[in-house]
Each structure stands twice: as structure tokens, then as C-alpha cells.
Amino acid sequence: MNKEKIKPIIVPTYTEEKASKKSFLKKFPYFQKNKTPRKKVERKSHVLRKTPIIMPFLDITEEHIVMKKYFMDIFQITTNDLHSLTDTDITIKLLEKARFYRSSASQHKVVGLNFPANTEKQRLYWERKKERTTDPLRIRFINRKLFELEFIARERTNREFFLFVYAESSQTLEDEKKQVVRGMRQSFPLQTLSNEKKQDILFMMSNQNSKL
Template identity: 50%
Template sequence: MSQDGKVTHGESNNKQTKRRQWGTKIKSVFQTKQRDKSSSIKKDKMLRQTPEILPFIQMHDDHILLKNGVMDILQIQTKNIHALNDTDLNVLLMNRTRFLRSYFRSYKEIILNFPANTQAQRTYWLKKREQTTSPIRLEYIDQKLVEFDFLERERSNREFFIFVYADDKQELVDRKHDAIQGMQQAFPLTELTRTKKEQILFLLNNQNTKL
């Protein structure tokens, strides 16, 4: 075979190789676009379904309107059971058991981690700072304020809540009263502000997000 024939044959192979490479690239781009399109469709569907999954409709100061009925959130005041003696611990457990046996209506208890709140301590030390002119005292107070910043940024408190459910608002008032009375001798319940309730629902439905 002549040298010209070899060159022609080599050029033909190069052209075929380039065609295959271009075909592979076009196919890869097309598949990527198809995946992006399908993933965006799935995300859109998920976003449209979210309001249908969540049961909450509207937030009020004294209740939360649901698709089926109403509810409210109360905070459970915890106690350090490790600091109690055996007698006090048994009394606490009996009071708790009495509530569980007597309150047969629908409720739910949840546990959430909230950022540490040092607002009361911060207010106290800021007031002390305004009342002193001692450099040593001012340095000490500034150090305390830095510690409060660290606690709010890095530490969290574990808080306990109870969801009380009812068919209507009046029934909810009665059930909340029964729950508060039933838990009074064990772990007292306290009312929450609307802002706190919103934070609870936010954390409950966004568990990988911090406030």
C-alpha cells in the first residue's frame, strides 16, 4: 500500500473517532438536561404538596386552627429528678401516673432544643455596668457579656411541650384546664406566647435548621 493510502486511511479513522466523541458529548448533555428537568419537576411537586401535608391553617394567640379541629401548645416545667430523694421521687411519679390515667383525651408531648436565652442575665449586668466606674468592675462585666454571647451561640436548652387537641375552641379551653390541673402536682404547665409557638412549629417542621 502506498504512503498516500495510509494517510487517507488514518484520516478516515480520526474522523470516525471524532464523530463518536461528539456523539457521546451530545448524548451526555441531553441526559444531563433531562435529569435537571425531571428533578425540577419533582421539586415543584413537593412544594405544592407541602401545604396539603401540614395540618396547620392559622395561628391565634390562644389557639392554633387546624384542618380538623384546634390545638394549643403548653410548656412543661421540668424538675431535676436526680436531686430528689426516694420519697419525693415516688410522689412525683405517682402524680404523673395519675395524670396519664385520668387524662384520656388526645395530646402529644415533644422535646426540642432551643438556643440558650441569657436576656435576663444580660439586662442585669448591663444595668450594673451603667452604675459603676471601676475599671476592674467594668472588665469583669464585659467578660460576663462575652460569656453570654458564647452561650447563646453555642449552647442550647432542652425544653418540653405538650400539644392539646380539641374539636372547637371552647372544648380546647376545657381540655387545657384539665391538663393544667392534672399536671400541677407533677410537672406544671405554663402558657406560651404566640412567638414561642411559632418557633416551636418552625423547629418541629425544620429539624435541621436553627433559630
Template identity: 35%
Template sequence: MTFSEEHEEQQALFDEQPFKKRKKKYKGSKPQKKKRSKAKASIAEIIPIRDMTDDGAFQIQEDEGYMDMMQLQSKDIYSPSMDETEYDIMMMAKFFQSYAADIKIVSMNFPVDMQRQLDAVDRRIKKNTSPLYERFLLRKREELGFLEQHRTNREFYLFIYASSLKQLTEYRNNCQRYLGRVAPLLPLTEEKKIDLLYKLYNQNSKLEKRG
């Protein structure tokens, strides 16, 4: 009798049926992995720029209009008098109130261009005959090279948007007229615009040349 009870208990201990059911239940409740979204094939599918027009503007993807950019000439905000500062603030406020189209002001750091100064020092080094003066010129050249490698200028740009090229030209003229006395707008070369877009979408990169 005792042996029979032990035998029944052993059968209960080694009964695999409950374990199989639990395993099947666990297998069915396993969460499914989500499919990863397909990566874009090229950078052209990510940035909103489609192409550059003949006059240097940019056509935006999916027929969203056109864009252009100009550089805002910065000025010293500490030396002017209080009246001049209040006038600048008033003119800027008037511009933002009267200009209803989309705009964007972007500030970026660009490397300092010291090539003209370096060329001038190199010419003096070639013509120089004094060893003492040559040592001074070489030191000056090292300083200019250091500034070009390690210093940047903070520059400001105005991005304007329009639905057509004709409207873009009108907006560009309006901005130049309203901001002429406060922050004159400087035109940019096509190379500088491309450098600006490259720097905008690759902010950790360093430009080796300027447009």
C-alpha cells in the same frame, strides 16, 4: 462451486433481517418511565396547621379539629426523696389512665435567652469608673454572649387535641388540674408557639429570638 458456497455464506452473514427483528423486539420491551408526583405548591399544603384562633389555639386542616400547646415545667429528678419520686410516678400514671383524648409530649432544644443579663452588665459598664473592674465586666459579657450563641435548654411541651374550641378549653383545664403538682403547665405566647412550630418543622435551623 466453492465460489457459490462462499457467496451464500456471505449473504447469510450480512442478512439484516434477524437483527431488525431483535431490535424491534428490544425496543418494544423497553420499560416506560414513571411520572413524578407533583410537588406541593407551598408549605401550607404540607403542615397540618390551617390557622390560629383568637385565643391562641390552632385549627387543623380539613376540619380535623383544634390543637394547643403548653410548656411542662421541668423539675430535678435526682434531689427529691424516694417517696416524692414514687408520688410523681403515681400521679403521672393516674393522668395517663384518666385522660382519654389524644396528647403528645414533645421535647426540643431552644437557645438560652441571656438578654436580661447582658443588659445588666452593659449598664454596669456605662456606670463603671474603675479600669480593673471594667476588665472583669467585659470578660463577664463575653461569657454571657458565648452561652447565648452556643448553649441550648431542653424544654418539654404538651400538645393537646380536640374537636371543638369548647372541648379544647375543657381538656386544657383537665391537664392543668391533673399535672399541677407533678409538672405545672405554663401558658405560651403566640410568638413562642409560632417559634415552636417553626423549630418543629425545621429542626436543623436555629432561632434568633424567643417568644
């Protein structure tokens, strides 16, 4: 007896069924739907009418921030790790701070805000390492490091402190700024900020439920 060869049964995949269905519909143009791509509507950001009335800020320059009734500028306070200082160092800093408050008559206030952790330098370092290597194990390790840095930047915050200085005129503000910088040089030195950082500070103070 001659044994007949059994032909294999080919089961069509999902893509093949989809292609055969399309070829069937091509025979009948009536069933074809002319799908026109929808245009994406770009929403323009707008400012509420009451916002300029409520907000006291008018303009920001390299020297100061112009407000409706006075002028203002912002400095960042350089903090210290109290656990790494001795009792004598802490006492000296407190005495210098107390002397500043007694001698200074400027209008100022200290503000503390939580800012996202800045991991940009670390991420740039590991990205350069990733470009220079071809080892899959090292690439896997670097990807893990980049993931951790992105998580830290997204979830963790740093407590930063700022000093707001106020004056009725721009010239008076410049004198007050010099006095404040000189008075806090020995205890908690002040750092000048860029306009972008100042805008971020004002944004966080005006939108306390929002993130940068």
C-alpha cells in the same frame, strides 16, 4: 573645615504615596474612572407553593392553634431536678402522673426540644453595670462577662418539654385544656405560652436543621 548638616531623608508613607498618585491622575481626566455606586438588591422572602399544602397550620390565636382538621394548643411542662428529690417525692410524682394517664382521655403528646439558652436578663444586668462605672479594670471584667454570656446563648441549649393537646372543636379543646392542667397540677405543672413561643416551637419542628 565647615561641616555641612546632613538633611534627613523623609520616606513617604503608604497614604502619602496614594495621595500623590491621586493628584497625578487628576491632571489627566482620561485615566479617571467614573465609579457609580451599585444599588443593593433586597431579596424578598417568599413561601414555596407546596408549603401551604404540606403544613397543617392555618392560624394562631391567643386561645388555640387552628389546623386543617382539628384544633391544638401547646403548654410547657415544668420539669424537676430528680437528683435534688428524695425517693418518696419521685414516687409520688410518678403515681400522680400515672393517675393522670388513667383518668384522662384527651388526645395529647409530649415533645422535647432543644432551645438556645436565654441569657437576656444577665446581659441586661451587666450592661447596666457597665454604664455606671468608669474603672477600666471593671469595664474589662464586665466585657469578659458579656462575652461569656453571648457565647452561652449562641452555643448552648436547654432541653425543654411541651404538651400538645388536640381536639376536634374549639369548645372541646377548652374542656380538654382545663382537664389536663388540673390533672398535672400535682406532678408536673403546666405553663401557658405566648404566641411568639408557640411560633418558635412550630418553626423548630418544621425546620429541624435550622436555628432560632
